[in-house]
Amino acid sequence: MLKVFASPRSASRCALLGLLAWAAFACVLELHRSEWLLRHDPFPEEQPSSWRITSRPVRRIANFLSAVKAAVPVGSRIAVTTEPGPANERFFRSLWVAYFLPGVETLPENGPATGLPVDFLLAYGTRADDPRLEPVLTTPGGVVYRVRRAGRSSRSR
Amino acid sequence: MTAVLGLSLIILLLGCGWAAHAAPAGEGWGLRLAITWLAGLLLLDVLLLATGLAGLPWSFATLGPLLAAAAAGSLLAFARRRKTAAPPPHNTAFAPGWGDAAAVLAALVFTVCAIRLWNLSPDFIYHWGIKGKTFALARGVDFHFLSRPWNAHLHPDYPNLLPSLFALTALWDGGFREPVMALWSAVWLALLLFVARDLLAQLGASRLARQAGLAILALTLCMFGVGYLMAGSPDWLIALALLAAAGPLLAKPSAAADHRLGIAAAIGAAAKIEGIPLAAFLISIYLVRRAAARPGWRAFLAAALRAGLPSLVVLILWAWPIWHFHLFQAQFSSDFRWTRLAIVLPELWRALLTVNWHYLPLCLLTLPLLVLDRRFRPAALACALQGAFYLYVYLAARVDTRLYVQTSAARLCFHLVPTVLILLIAWIDGGPACAPAD
Numbered sequence: 001m002l003k004v005f006a007s008p009r010s011a012s013r014c015a016l017l018g019l020l021a022w023a024a025f026a027c028v029l030e031l032h033r034s035e036w037l038l039r040h041d042p043f044p045e046e047q048p049s050s051w052r053i054t055s056r057p058v059r060r061i062a063n064f065l066s067a068v069k070a071a072v073p074v075g076s077r078i079a080v081t082t083e084p085g086p087a088n089e090r091f092f093r094s095l096w097v098a099y100f101l102p103g104v105e106t107l108p109e110n111g112p113a114t115g116l117p118v119d120f121l122l123a124y125g126t127r128a129d130d131p132r133l134e135p136v137l138t139t140p141g142g143v144v145y146r147v148r149r150a151g152r153s154s155r156s157r
Numbered sequence: 158m159t160a161v162l163g164l165s166l167i168i169l170l171l172g173c174g175w176a177a178h179a180a181p182a183g184e185g186w187g188l189r190l191a192i193t194w195l196a197g198l199l200l201l202d203v204l205l206l207a208t209g210l211a212g213l214p215w216s217f218a219t220l221g222p223l224l225a226a227a228a229a230g231s232l233l234a235f236a237r238r239r240k241t242a243a244p245p246p247h248n249t250a251f252a253p254g255w256g257d258a259a260a261v262l263a264a265l266v267f268t269v270c271a272i273r274l275w276n277l278s279p280d281f282i283y284h285w286g287i288k289g290k291t292f293a294l295a296r297g298v299d300f301h302f303l304s305r306p307w308n309a310h311l312h313p314d315y316p317n318l319l320p321s322l323f324a325l326t327a328l329w330d331g332g333f334r335e336p337v338m339a340l341w342s343a344v345w346l347a348l349l350l351f352v353a354r355d356l357l358a359q360l361g362a363s364r365l366a367r368q369a370g371l372a373i374l375a376l377t378l379c380m381f382g383v384g385y386l387m388a389g390s391p392d393w394l395i396a397l398a399l400l401a402a403a404g405p406l407l408a409k410p411s412a413a414a415d416h417r418l419g420i421a422a423a424i425g426a427a428a429k430i431e432g433i434p435l436a437a438f439l440i441s442i443y444l445v446r447r448a449a450a451r452p453g454w455r456a457f458l459a460a461a462l463r464a465g466l467p468s469l470v471v472l473i474l475w476a477w478p479i480w481h482f483h484l485f486q487a488q489f490s491s492d493f494r495w496t497r498l499a500i501v502l503p504e505l506w507r508a509l510l511t512v513n514w515h516y517l518p519l520c521l522l523t524l525p526l527l528v529l530d531r532r533f534r535p536a537a538l539a540c541a542l543q544g545a546f547y548l549y550v551y552l553a554a555r556v557d558t559r560l561y562v563q564t565s566a567a568r569l570c571f572h573l574v575p576t577v578l579i580l581l582i583a584w585i586d587g588g589p590a591c592a593p594a595d
Contacts, residue, residue, distance in 0.1 A: 020369045020376075022515075027380040029515065031380075034384055099282045
């Protein structure tokens, strides 16, 4: 052992090889961990901040939103309401909605623009009950409602 | 895939003229390739920003002639430079070995993971990808979209190099495909390895240190890039900018080093908002070194232009629309409080111990040691200043400090770790540096 560190040169060789061994071990460990996460997909529906694009909840919401694309014209403004999950997590789910609906102005749930007039309401994992809402797309995953605005035609004139 | 290859070819054509000045024929081919790529990317970004500000939509009809003209000019400059180039001072290339093989393997693993989207960054969804999709639909940077109050979470004041590149890739590809976008990160990982390989040679590292250093860096990048989900992130470009700048910072001042530093700093400034202070640090440190050699004011002015002008152009093209559309978000820098240290320091320590890093960012703690060593001082100082800037932002941001550090510090370490690792490996090796850094 003492011989190994007999000269600074051999000490530096040992340090370099030790660092290399640690980096190799850490890389393999990390790849194994990532593979486990990928295989077990432990990212629940109610925690969208943890989702990955390969997660099952993402595939579900992507399927729903591909149907939504046909019902919501580009340039529309939509509000989002989703379930389940606490408010901060639902914000992340609406970011996924925004990602899968480019060209549509998506107001994130619990975001700074909550309450602004919108053209559509997208309810994912939940239903809305309001006489001003007219369903235009109903799927097992969620519903898209057109928002009837009072005095809309007179304003547009 | 075709879009990435095609755009890479265009980028290389755009950059070859400038790179002929920045990395002359005597430098290693890996470094020349990396500098050519970075110079081309920078020119492409400037072209996209300029056409956007001129109100021209991105299309084959508008960009085609401009890109063709720029590529022709670049090729002409490349050909002229080759004719007049002086014989190379020294060739820093070294023979391939086991470290290169390990690096190729690590890069391939990362690339497969990226293409399969196993490590796509969450910020790609929340930020960079949505911008890229929107810009592709708008055929340009959509500042009206960015200025909407409900899009404040998209950091509308960030430079738009990455989303613009995503948009251009999508326009070329006929659709926005995540695997193609993630492939850009694999390109940047490869460029990081090319630059690191040359830097180790420049620092005079022994053969063992060169091979081990390259393998260590590749394994670290693969480890964190896969585990922390870094595909599709712009943080690769900041890490690349810093590493690419380390070469000229530690080399003897020359016109080529001025150009290289200028390209690296501007790439940082164009990639992300934290790249702007990085560019300022790199240019300042470099020019102080330049001035210390007493080159005369004409030569100094020329060096300052070569090193600083690219960043200045990028900065102006970034700042004008930010000012015009009121996009700057002051809450991240306007409320400095020392008392936040009590929250920030423990969280920063936890970030260094983040499980996906496996203790490797602890190498950042050796920065004072590297700053004290004259051979590494300029590059180590740039890393230290950038780290200090991150600390300042944590102390000045008017947001939930604990959450802010928890969600960003491990990723910000990624900017510094590659450069510090390479410097540390050269320091451990103890070999003679190429040039004294005074």
